[in-house]
Amino acid sequence: MRYEMMLPHQIQWAIKERWPIVLPLGVLEYHGEHMAVGMDTLAVVKLLEILEAEMDLVILPAFYYGASSYAVEPPEGNGSVQVNADRLFPFAQDLFRALLRIGFRNIHFFIHHQTENFAAGMPTDLAFKFAARQTIFEFLEKERGEGWWGSDQMADYYSQQASGDDPFNWIKGHPLMTPEIIQQYPFDHAGQGETSLLMALCPEGVDMRKFSAKKWYSRSAEHASAELGAKGRDLILEHMRQVLGAPKGAP
Numbered sequence: 001m002r003y004e005m006m007l008p009h010q011i012q013w014a015i016k017e018r019w020p021i022v023l024p025l026g027v028l029e030y031h032g033e034h035m036a037v038g039m040d041t042l043a044v045v046k047l048l049e050i051l052e053a054e055m056d057l058v059i060l061p062a063f064y065y066g067a068s069s070y071a072v073e074p075p076e077g078n079g080s081v082q083v084n085a086d087r088l089f090p091f092a093q094d095l096f097r098a099l100l101r102i103g104f105r106n107i108h109f110f111i112h113h114q115t116e117n118f119a120a121g122m123p124t125d126l127a128f129k130f131a132a133r134q135t136i137f138e139f140l141e142k143e144r145g146e147g148w149w150g151s152d153q154m155a156d157y158y159s160q161q162a163s164g165d166d167p168f169n170w171i172k173g174h175p176l177m178t179p180e181i182i183q184q185y186p187f188d189h190a191g192q193g194e195t196s197l198l199m200a201l202c203p204e205g206v207d208m209r210k211f212s213a214k215k216w217y218s219r220s221a222e223h224a225s226a227e228l229g230a231k232g233r234d235l236i237l238e239h240m241r242q243v244l245g246a247p248k249g250a251p
């Protein structure tokens, strides 16, 4: 379901049933002459739309205004929008604070921008990860008071953590492509991998008549195909199903 279309009784149901609520997180960034600037975020949105048909899921309106950086090209005439991570951090805190107050405890974000080494992190995902941690601490302290972790009710904390059910799992961030997927599918910027993926997910976002081989990073897009993109799509969907859990109608 789209969050913006939900009625309060549906929101209450989604909370009660612990439906995953997912933020598509991304940027607007120059992706060569042949691809739409929304590529990184569009990929997340389109994949979530496929999953929405097969599982109970809440999709938040996408956030496109991450830290694209001007590392690839300057913005003039190219379209990249850079918002500093120190601006993203308070935004993400407010967003997570609001979602926790509404009652959600199964919150996720997916990002596909500078995520080739997600464990180390890059400005956009680090801002959202940091905000998630800070907000959970703040929320628990407000709700349960100082000393909440040391209280007897938390005696099973470490076993809960092992089963993935501790409060720090209330908000989780994921790269769209895991290291395992990257071993099987090309990870690039505006190259064969991304171009193929967008051809499969959102063909109107690609125009190969505009392709230029001038820049090293997008040169491999020459070999892009919707067939290869479909392979990437299926690998990613499998990973998303794993982290988001149960199919539609499951208890």
Ligand SMILES: [Zn+2]
Pocket (backbone or CB within 6 Å): 031, 039, 040, 112, 113, 188, 189, 190, 194
């Ligand atoms: Zn990209």
